[in-house]
Amino acid sequence: MENRNQAWVYCSIDAPEDTHGALKGQRQQLMDYAAQMGFEVAGSSNDLGSLPLFMRDGFLRFIDAVETGRANILLIASQNCLTRSTMQLAQFQALVENYGLRVYSPLAGALFDCQ
Numbered sequence: 761m762e763n764r765n766q767a768w769v770y771c772s773i774d775a776p777e778d779t780h781g782a783l784k785g786q787r788q789q790l791m792d793y794a795a796q797m798g799f800e801v802a803g804s805s806n807d808l809g810s811l812p813l814f815m816r817d818g819f820l821r822f823i824d825a826v827e828t829g830r831a832n833i834l835l836i837a838s839q840n841c842l843t844r845s846t847m848q849l850a851q852f853q854a855l856v857e858n859y860g861l862r863v864y865s866p867l868a869g870a871l872f873d874c875q
Contacts, residue, residue: 767794768822768831769804772841776809783808790835793866802831813843813852826859834863839871 771786778784783806794801803825805818813819819842825831836842843849856863856872863872 765797765799765833766802766831767797767799767833767835768802768825769794769835770818770822770841771804771806771837772816772818773808774810778808786837786841789837789866793864794835797864799833799835812845813848823855826855826861832859832861834861836863836865836871838865838867 769787769790771783771790773782773786775782787804787806790804791801803821805821807816807818809816814823822831822834839849842852853872855861861872862870865871
């Protein structure tokens with residue numbers, strides 16, 4: 761993949777519904793962060809609930825964007841938006857390394873950077 765800054769905004773909460781607007785807040789925070797970092801937002805998705813990471817529709821949309829060359833950066837509010845499972849985190853890390861992705865959070869900066 762060429763060196764470009766195509767970011768995917770991924771929002772997730774482990775509640776069954778978003779009664780307090782948390783997803784909207786996450787999305788706005790990540791869109792602002794993308795602009796601050798100079799990333800072009802290629803797309804966004806979100807998930808509710810606690811399904812395993814690789815079974816979530818929103819996360820699968822991100823994987824599709826990566827596989828089709830539309831995204832090479834993932835923006836998340838925190839690592840907990842992905843998973844709290846070390847097994848799933850290891851699978852995610854393998855995905856990041858395989859595709860040479862970068863993962864950023866506004867509060868933590870670079871979480872994974874395979875560039």
